[in-house]
Amino acid sequence: MTSIIPVESLKTKPFRVDPSEAPxxxxxxxLFELExxxxxxxxxxxxxxxxxxxxxxRTKKIPLGQTWHHKSCGQxxxxxxxxxxxxxxxxxLGYDYLDPKDQTSCTAWNYYASAxxxxxxxxxxxxxxxxxxxxxxYFPIIHCGxxxxxxxxxxxxxxxxxxxxxxxxxxxxxxxxxxxxxxEIVHYSEWVHAxxxxxxxxxxxxxxxxxxxxHPACHYYKLIQEDAIYDPDIYGGxxxxxxxxxxxxxxxxxxxxxxxxxxxGFGFRHILVSRDFSRSFATMRKIEVMKEEANxxxxxxxxxxxxxxxxxxxxxxxxxxxxxxxxxxxxxxxxALAMGAHPYRVCQLHWHSTDYRPLLEKMxxxxxxxxxxxxxxxxxxxxxxxxxxxxxxxxx
Amino acid sequence: MSRAAxxxxxxxxxxxxxxPRAYEDVPYEEKLALWEEVxxxxxxPDYLYGCYECGICVAACPSARFYDFxxxxxxxxxxxxxxxLIFEQMNDDVWNCxxxxxxxxxxxxxxxxxxxTILREVAVRHGxxxxxxxxxxxxxxxxxxxxxxxxxxPDMLQPDAFPDWGPDVKEVSDQLDLWxxxxxxxxxxxxxxxxxxxxxxxxxxxxxxxxxxVMDMIEEVDEGLHMIILDVMEETLEEAGYEx
Numbered sequence: 001m002t003s004i005i006p007v008e009s010l011k012t013k014p015f016r017v018d019p020s021e022a023p024x025x026x027x028x029x030x031l032f033e034l035e036x037x038x039x040x041x042x043x044x045x046x047x048x049x050x051x052x053x054x055x056x057x058r059t060k061k062i063p064l065g066q067t068w069h070h071k072s073c074g075q076x077x078x079x080x081x082x083x084x085x086x087x088x089x090x091x092x093l094g095y096d097y098l099d100p101k102d103q104t105s106c107t108a109w110n111y112y113a114s115a116x117x118x119x120x121x122x123x124x125x126x127x128x129x130x131x132x133x134x135x136x137x138y139f140p141i142i143h144c145g146x147x148x149x150x151x152x153x154x155x156x157x158x159x160x161x162x163x164x165x166x167x168x169x170x171x172x173x174x175x176x177x178x179x180x181x182x183x184e185i186v187h188y189s190e191w192v193h194a195x196x197x198x199x200x201x202x203x204x205x206x207x208x209x210x211x212x213x214x215h216p217a218c219h220y221y222k223l224i225q226e227d228a229i230y231d232p233d234i235y236g237g238x239x240x241x242x243x244x245x246x247x248x249x250x251x252x253x254x255x256x257x258x259x260x261x262x263x264x265g266f267g268f269r270h271i272l273v274s275r276d277f278s279r280s281f282a283t284m285r286k287i288e289v290m291k292e293e294a295n296x297x298x299x300x301x302x303x304x305x306x307x308x309x310x311x312x313x314x315x316x317x318x319x320x321x322x323x324x325x326x327x328x329x330x331x332x333x334x335x336a337l338a339m340g341a342h343p344y345r346v347c348q349l350h351w352h353s354t355d356y357r358p359l360l361e362k363m364x365x366x367x368x369x370x371x372x373x374x375x376x377x378x379x380x381x382x383x384x385x386x387x388x389x390x391x392x393x394x395x396x
Numbered sequence: 397m398s399r400a401a402x403x404x405x406x407x408x409x410x411x412x413x414x415x416p417r418a419y420e421d422v423p424y425e426e427k428l429a430l431w432e433e434v435x436x437x438x439x440x441p442d443y444l445y446g447c448y449e450c451g452i453c454v455a456a457c458p459s460a461r462f463y464d465f466x467x468x469x470x471x472x473x474x475x476x477x478x479x480x481l482i483f484e485q486m487n488d489d490v491w492n493c494x495x496x497x498x499x500x501x502x503x504x505x506x507x508x509x510x511x512x513t514i515l516r517e518v519a520v521r522h523g524x525x526x527x528x529x530x531x532x533x534x535x536x537x538x539x540x541x542x543x544x545x546x547x548x549x550p551d552m553l554q555p556d557a558f559p560d561w562g563p564d565v566k567e568v569s570d571q572l573d574l575w576x577x578x579x580x581x582x583x584x585x586x587x588x589x590x591x592x593x594x595x596x597x598x599x600x601x602x603x604x605x606x607x608x609x610v611m612d613m614i615e616e617v618d619e620g621l622h623m624i625i626l627d628v629m630e631e632t633l634e635e636a637g638y639e640x
Binding site for chain 2: 023071072073074075076077078080083084087088099100101102103104105107109110111112113114115116117118119120121124125128132149156157160161163164167170171174175218219222223225261262263265266267268269270272273275277279280281285312315316345346348350351352353374377378381382387388389390391393394
């Protein structure tokens with residue numbers, strides 16, 4: 001059971017939600033109507049699932065197993081411990097999953113950066129991936145916050161605009177695939193939130209001295225905000241509960257700071273071709289504010305771009321004497337460390353930039369010994385004694 | 397419905413002191429045609445309901461803090477159908493947006509970020525010089541996503557591309573092959589793509605690009621890039637028996 005974060009203003013003005021007073025219609029109802037009319041197939045959330053509350057008090061089903069993992073290009077490419085930790089948690093909790101090769105990126109990072117795409121193409125990419133999941137019988141769970149938000153945009157366009165639906169249906173039929181939409185669009189951090197008490201039951205490291213600041217991902221809770229998880233016991237139901245709920249379940253402290261709602265500075269095109277903006281924003285509006293107001297041991301977030309921007313942007317500002325130096329990781333990596341995961345074999349922290357070693361020491365992890373173990377793995381790989389590091393090696 | 401140019405702009409009226417607007421050399425009809433295309437986008441009615449001028453979107457906007465940029469002005473210009481100003485924004489403002497959608501906090505449920513998505517898309521489709529300039533240096537990312545199916549690859553982490561990310565980038569780059577082999581998930585042993593994408597999947601992606609006219613958009617902004625992508629795709633598609 002999680003506790004209420006002591007934010008006085010939120011205690012005095014509790015947020016009451018009533019689904020009947022929601023400002024927007026429940027898109028799932030429209031989706032089921034389209035299914036009844038024979039226009040679309042709706043892939044149902046497999047059992048067992050956990051029911052959670054979303055922003056306007058509606059219920060959302062989060063599947064526990066039989067999940068088809070829609071990977072993130074930024075996570076897999078540059079923060080591979082992020083994806084690895086998600087798979088590791090799923091395996092440790094004993095849930096069945098698929099890590100498909102029949103999956104493309106959502107292409108939304110490029111779209112939000114360059115606009116070199118259009119509604120039909122975006123719909124085609126999304127529905128191709130959803131159809132690929134449907135063909136396997138596994139339910140899509142989306143690793144990237146931007147893919148998650150963008151797919152919800154695509155769902156709006158396909159459900160509410162018949163002409164868009166027809167265009168995408170035409171493309172899908174040329175690929176020999178049906179038009180399939182999952183009953184719920186689920187972000188992996190929602191799965192982490194749904195199983196946080198199970199994670200806590202498997203916790204082997206004490207996090208009671210750890211202070212964490214949460215950075216919520218914009219495309220998780222701002223873009224089609226209706227689907228994001230909220231909980232009256234977390235921030236009085238006035239901020240999204242994902243990430244914060246996990247940290248509380250693990251016994252760490254969630255420290256508040258005044259720029260919680262600001263983005264990380266990623267900017268899509270900016271992080272690639274105008275990084276002075278991303279770096280300045282991440283430093284001045286996020287990391288320095290956190291340091292000054294909360295002095296956290298770690299920043300925990302739940303999206304590709306946020307981990308990248310907040311972590312990588314902290315190197316250059318040191319030359320200007322800025323107040324930086326807080327390690328950044330995902331909720332999945334944080335949860336995995338709590339459950340005893342190896343910091344290098346599983347969480348792959350050597351891919352991160354900002355110094356995470358003081359945090360590991362505070363968690364009771366001997367990072368020097370762990371690195372020596374990992375170096376032995378690397379030597380075995382180098383000598384071709386093994387081709388790859390396997391799950392068996394990690395668990396062994 | 398097309399409209400004629402206004403008889404006089406504000407700046408041309410007697411006593412007006414505003415500086416002449418930018419892009420006066422571009423005919424009004426051209427600007428109007430672009431605006432009509434923006435309005436014809438199926439998403440447009442979902443992104444604009446009117447503007448209170450409350451400025452909540454500006455307060456939430458990261459780009460407004462570092463650039464001369466305002467999501468409120470984007471929404472207002474669209475609501476007023478100020479064709480001249482919209483054209484100016486399409487050239488000078490839209491590429492500053494961070495696309496975070498913090499502006500979706502709008503009490504009227506406008507989405508200035510969504511409007512910008514459409515404005516950018518129309519600008520790209522018509523190959524505006526400002527779009528070409530904004531996307532200069534971005535071509536390799538477009539190439540990567542369109543030809544491999546994953547946008548970000550491990551081998552993009554090169555010290556000369558990311559000097560501001562510190563010395564760790566060089567270490568990752570130097571150790572890349574080895575470190576990728578040290579990843580337990582079987583799909584992640586790749587270096588030129590984020591994960592291993594099957595050939596069948598890639599073929600389907602190429603067909604989506606063709607059937608949705610995205611290739612025409614690429615041609616408008618970068619002909620050289622268009623040719624390179626087309627070469628890669630055609631080879632795969634022809635091998636699979638498709639004639640595009």
